[in-house]
Amino acid sequence: MSLADDKRLLVEIASLYYEQNKTQEEIAQKMNISRSLVSKFLAKARNEGIIEFTINDQFAGPYRELEEQLKEMYGLEEVVCVESTDQHFQGKVLGLAAAKYLSRILKSHDVVAVSSGTTVHEAAENFSKQHQLPNVKFIPLVGGLGTEHLTIQSNRVCELLATNSGGRSVELHAPITLDDIEAKQVLMKQSFIKKVLDAAEAADVALVGIGGTPEFSTLTNAYLPEQIDNDPEYSQEKIAGDICYNFIDHAGKAAKCSWNDRVVSIELNKLKKIPSRIGVSGGHKKLSGIKAALNGQLINVLITDEKTGRELVNV
Known part of the structure; x- marks a missing residue:
């Protein structure tokens, strides 16, 4: 068979397979050759450039290049960037993106460890009830008893995720903080506390929010309002x-x-052992916190907004 005939045959087989949707068996019968030879000819057609594949990335989102830059710059496994909007709606947009990401990656019997916060709560609230995960368990990463910000505490977020996903949630019956380090040491030894935090440390996925510097932090405004301006350690x-x-x-x-000596929370070195650590946060006020979390490899998946993403690239 001449080279020209060979090329002609490759084109014909490629056309039958990719344009006319014929099976390799049907092509083999039509051409009176073996099925294995059809497979070899298709491979040869690809290698010689007769067949070319084009991926249309217009559906991958408008921030694909930025996401790839962030992945490479910070060694991340995945980045999701969303449209930047005003501060009031940014948390909702980020939460929706986090909910969609969770529904895409979660598998049956996964254990998800969850922090607290407004954006994480938005993720829980927007998790689609159509995506049911009856064997998935949600566990708090932090204490969740107290009078401040009840709806965004970790126990409540886990409960909401379980309700919307059809999964199960576990409660951590512990306050957010204690009066002194001695009280914390006693509490952390209690079996009912240790059992929950041990389970959180062994999770497959962590979903965490990231706060900014103390003057912008929900945490400090709720629990340390006087220390923000007066205490140099903050x-x-x-x-x-x-x-x-x-x-x-x-x-x-x-x-x-x-x-940090008094807070009831997973230790950061143990957080880093969770395989998939999703950080969802955005906005200029939280930039330094996000950058720090990336520097410390506390997260390996980032969900943020475009402007924050570009600041992280240029910082």
Whole structure:
């Protein structure tokens, strides 16, 4: 068979398979050759450029290039960028994106550890009831008893996720913070506390919000309003933001402050052992916290808005 005839045959087989949707068996019968030879000819057609594939990425979202930049720059497994909007709606948009991402990745029998916060609550509220996951379990990463911000506490977020997904939730019967480190040490030894946090540490997925510097933090405004301006250990130089109620420095390590000694939360080194750690946060006020969480590899999946994403690339 001449080269021209060979090329002609490759084109014909490729056309039958890709344009006319014939099976390899049907092509083999038509051409009076074996099915294995059809497969070899198709491979040869691809190798010689007779067949070319084009992926139409217009449906992949308008921020694909930015997402790839962030992935490469910070060593992330996945990035989802959404449209930047005003502060009032940004949390809702991010929460919806996080809900869609969760529904895409969660598998039967997954364990999901969840922090607290407005954006994480939006993710729970927007989780589609059409995507039922009866064998998935949601577990708090932080304490959740107290009088402040009841609807966004971790126990409530887990309950809402379980309700919408058809899964199950576990409660952590512990306050967000205690009066001193000694009280925390006693509490953390209690079997009913240890059992829940041990289960959270062994989770497959973590969903966490990320707060900004203390003056913008929901956490400090609720529990440390006086210390924000008066206590040097909560200065912007020392604290970049917070994650799972832990204040973090600009390197993404737990900041040295009395709050971190007293808070009831997963330890950051244990958070990092959870395979998939989704951080959902956006807005300029939270930029330093997000950057710190990325520096410390506290998250490996980022859901944020376009403007914040571009600031993270250019920071």
